[in-house]
Amino acid sequence: MADAAKSGGRASVGRAGVGRPGVVWALPGALFFVFFAVAPMVLVGALAFTDWDGIGTPSWTGMSNWSRLWDDPETHQAIWLSLILTVLTWVFQTPLALLLGVWAAGRQRNRAVLSAIFFLPLLGSSVALALVWKSLLDPNFGLIADIGPALGFADGDLLGSSKGAFGAILFVTAWQFIPLHTLIYQGGARAIPRSLYDAAAIDGAGTVRQFFSITLPQLRNTIVTSSVIMVVGALTFFDTVLILTKGGPGTDTTIVPYLMYKNGFQAFDLGYASAVATILVVVATTVSLLLVRLTGFAAMRSTREGM
Amino acid sequence: MPRANYPAGLGSLIWLGIVGLPLYVLVAATFQTRDGYIDDGPLALPDHPTLANYRRVLRSDFLSYLLNTALVTAVCAAIVITLSVTVGYTVVRARGRASRRIFQIFLLGLAIPSQAVVIPVYLVITKLQLYDTLLAVILPTAAFSLPVSVLILVGTMRDIDEELYESMALDGASPTRVLLQLVVPLSRSGISTVGVMSALHAWNGFLFPLLLTQSKSNRLLTLGLYDYVGEFRVDTPALLTAVVLSIVPIFLVYLFARRQLISGLMGVGGK
Numbered sequence: 001m002a003d004a005a006k007s008g009g010r011a012s013v014g015r016a017g018v019g020r021p022g023v024v025w026a027l028p029g030a031l032f033f034v035f036f037a038v039a040p041m042v043l044v045g046a047l048a049f050t051d052w053d054g055i056g057t058p059s060w061t062g063m064s065n066w067s068r069l070w071d072d073p074e075t076h077q078a079i080w081l082s083l084i085l086t087v088l089t090w091v092f093q094t095p096l097a098l099l100l101g102v103w104a105a106g107r108q109r110n111r112a113v114l115s116a117i118f119f120l121p122l123l124g125s126s127v128a129l130a131l132v133w134k135s136l137l138d139p140n141f142g143l144i145a146d147i148g149p150a151l152g153f154a155d156g157d158l159l160g161s162s163k164g165a166f167g168a169i170l171f172v173t174a175w176q177f178i179p180l181h182t183l184i185y186q187g188g189a190r191a192i193p194r195s196l197y198d199a200a201a202i203d204g205a206g207t208v209r210q211f212f213s214i215t216l217p218q219l220r221n222t223i224v225t226s227s228v229i230m231v232v233g234a235l236t237f238f239d240t241v242l243i244l245t246k247g248g249p250g251t252d253t254t255i256v257p258y259l260m261y262k263n264g265f266q267a268f269d270l271g272y273a274s275a276v277a278t279i280l281v282v283v284a285t286t287v288s289l290l291l292v293r294l295t296g297f298a299a300m301r302s303t304r305e306g307m
Numbered sequence: 308m309p310r311a312n313y314p315a316g317l318g319s320l321i322w323l324g325i326v327g328l329p330l331y332v333l334v335a336a337t338f339q340t341r342d343g344y345i346d347d348g349p350l351a352l353p354d355h356p357t358l359a360n361y362r363r364v365l366r367s368d369f370l371s372y373l374l375n376t377a378l379v380t381a382v383c384a385a386i387v388i389t390l391s392v393t394v395g396y397t398v399v400r401a402r403g404r405a406s407r408r409i410f411q412i413f414l415l416g417l418a419i420p421s422q423a424v425v426i427p428v429y430l431v432i433t434k435l436q437l438y439d440t441l442l443a444v445i446l447p448t449a450a451f452s453l454p455v456s457v458l459i460l461v462g463t464m465r466d467i468d469e470e471l472y473e474s475m476a477l478d479g480a481s482p483t484r485v486l487l488q489l490v491v492p493l494s495r496s497g498i499s500t501v502g503v504m505s506a507l508h509a510w511n512g513f514l515f516p517l518l519l520t521q522s523k524s525n526r527l528l529t530l531g532l533y534d535y536v537g538e539f540r541v542d543t544p545a546l547l548t549a550v551v552l553s554i555v556p557i558f559l560v561y562l563f564a565r566r567q568l569i570s571g572l573m574g575v576g577g578k
Contacts, residue, residue, distance in 0.1 A: 021482040023405040027398035029390035029453065036450035037419055038412065040427035047426060054429070072362045100322060103315045114319055116565065118326055123557050125511030127529040127548045131536065132333050136349065136542045143332065144351050175325065209314055228418065236420040239513045243533070246401060257422040265518055270426050280423035287418045 040098065041281055054268050065275040074251050078259040079279065081166070085255055087236040088170055092225070093230055097178050101185025104217055106190035115186065118179045126176060130243035133172045134159075146198045162252035165245045169253055175239050186220030189215065231287055235280055239294070256280055337548040344544050348361070360548035367538075368523065368547065372531035373556070376510060377525060379445055383509035384502050386449040387456050391501055392454075395460030396490050400472070400482075410461065416454040421447070425518055432519055443519040444527065448512050453506040459504075463497030464490060496567065501561065505569045510557050528553045 048065055052058035068074050106117040121129060121283040136143045139156040148156035158164035196214050204214065241247060247254035247262065254262070256279060263275030338356040339347075347354070366475040398410040421428075428447050429438075437443040466550045467490065475485050491498070526534075532549055544565040561568065 020400050020402060021393075021397050021486070023397060023409070025401070026394045026406060026409045027484065029394035029457070030412065031391055032386075033413065033416060033450050035425065036428065036431070036447045037416055037453075038426035039417055039433065041431070043427035044424055047430070055388045058430075060405065096322075099315070100319060103312070103319055111319075114323060119324060119569070120330060121326060123561055124509070124550070124554050125513060125529045125532075127511075127513050127532050128553055131532060131546060132390050134536075135336075135547060136329060136332060137516055138543070139344050141349070141541075141543060146348065146350075173330075179326070200468055204557045226317050232418050232420055238422055243536075257420075260422065260426075264426055269427075274426050277426055282418050284418045284423055285415075289415070296433050 039283075044274050044277050044281060046280045047271060050076060050271045051275075052270045054264075054270050058271065061271065065272045068272060069275050074254065075259065075276065077251060078180070078256050078276075080236065080253050081252075081254065082256040085166075085170065085237065086184050086231055089173065090230055091169060093174050093178050093181060094227065096174070096221070096225065097181030098185050098223070100178070100182040102189045102211070102219075104182060104186045105189035115182070118182055120179070125174075127238040127243060128174050130172065130240045133168070133175075137168060150260050160249055161247055162249055164250060165253045168244055169237065169240060173234070173240055176240075177230070177233060179222040181230065184229075185219065185222055186228045187299075188219050192218045217228055228287055228290065232284060235283060321372055333551060336544045336550050339544045341542045341544055343456070360544050361552070362572065363545055364552055368526070368531065369552065371519045371524070371525050372528045373552075375441060375526065376528040377556070379448070380506050380509040382441075382445050383449045383452065384506045386445070388451045388498060388502055390449075391453055391456035391460050392486075392491065392494075394457050395464050395494075395497075396486055397468075398461050399464040400485075410457070413454045413457045414467075417458070418561070419451075421451050421514055425514060428515075430517055435564065439521045439525055441520075441525055444512070444515045445453055445509075447515050447519075450507050455500040457503060459501055460494060460497050461488040463494045465495050467517050488539060495569070499564065499567045500570065503564045507557060507568075 047058055049060060049062060050058035050063075051061045070178065095112070104111050104118070124132075135141070138160055139145060139148070139158070139160070142156070144153070144158050145156040148154065148158060151158070153161065153164055158168055184248065192215065196218070197210055200210050200214060236257055237255065241253055241255060241258045242261070245253040247258045256276060260273045260276040263276060264270045336349060337360050338358070338359055339351075340353075340355070340359065344353070345353075346466075348574060379501055394409065394413070397406050430572060432443045432447075433445070471489055471493075472485065475489055480488070500577055511529060512527070513529040516530045517533075518561040520526065520530070530552055535546050535549050539549075
């Protein structure tokens, strides 16, 4: 192909499309992605209408998984817990990440060093980090044995209590992911033109006023991007739950992904687990549509100047 | 520059403590003996620092897990780079609706959680007879790294000057030549960001290894760590040593490619 174009030589000068790839170029990547991510997303909806033990062939059972799901109190609890976890994650992580990110966008040397350290938790897998926290929260040998009483857990058994276990998941995931969002906000804050602040300073606006009148509005797109990542992230806190609480005590931290895992790969009821997973897909698709609506192409166009 | 903002500075120091303290406990514990850790508590500096934990972990199957993980990580990164470069190039340069549609698929794909589709992926992998192979982990892991990678590369490639394309077109350059001689060299920073991020993603992956492999010879590091919980039972220092050893390689990459990685991540949020 290369030689053919070359031998066309000067004859093709000026012809539109010379040096432009055809859409074939994107096909390997697109087909690969569709095969392993998009098609499974559709397939999970179909599997939700079957009975399948993971070994044989799925057999069609119509609505039975769905009526079971409708009546299952554990599922209701899981959906409810996932919703609360997602909302609290957003409420907890966004202001902290935003403030830290805006602060880190300053250019002094100590800020560069500090934000490099802030980044460290991102390097560990959620498995590794959950194991670290699991040992810190061990009621016998962990840090929690010492500080537990101050938090209202006299015996240090934070993970054994329903509120404590839920709080621990909220905290550990925030500890792990706030650094990522701090970086995202740092990038957004750096892109705000200095001249806006200079003008505001001349008009006599203080730091707080500048933050609310300039920084926050200018970060609008960044807040959306970060929020989408956060919400989709909160829907997938699986590893942390598996290691810290195994969904317990009882079913009090069994969020939707863990419920799916439990039904699918522990009880080998993959049809029912697919129905549970479909709930995740629906929420995720809604979020992704919002992503394209709110930031999508407008945001992509502006990166041309921004980056 | 605005005046020094003391409350903000104080807040960042508090956060430093919150991030730093567990990391300190993690590293300090690896030099403790098991009894020392139990007696002195997690905050103590080791009285008699020992490397016994490291010896113990390295003598277990750790190195074989490490090798498997390194292989999976390298192949994933290679697949992701190859595919996202060609997709990014097409999205930025090709004319017509089809390439825009393809970009839209990837944008929508950004929000597909791997948990939600793991059951059909399991079905596909077993039907392809790939269950319990490293390839079973590599293929879906690479696929789920693609959307962010395409997003980053489209951002980078859009910055390449139109005139450069035109002058290559004047020479009658083929798309392959434009890609290799113009686009790839000028997108080097985006490409390395994509490489590092997909490597990080593959290195830290857990769900696909957990559900798509079984035998010990195909075990990956994260799953190995999870198994150590049973194997090392109450020997917390040994367990935490395995955790540290699993982070060391990626930490070295981080030291080497820090700027790259951070600028890539900031690009995701910028504007």
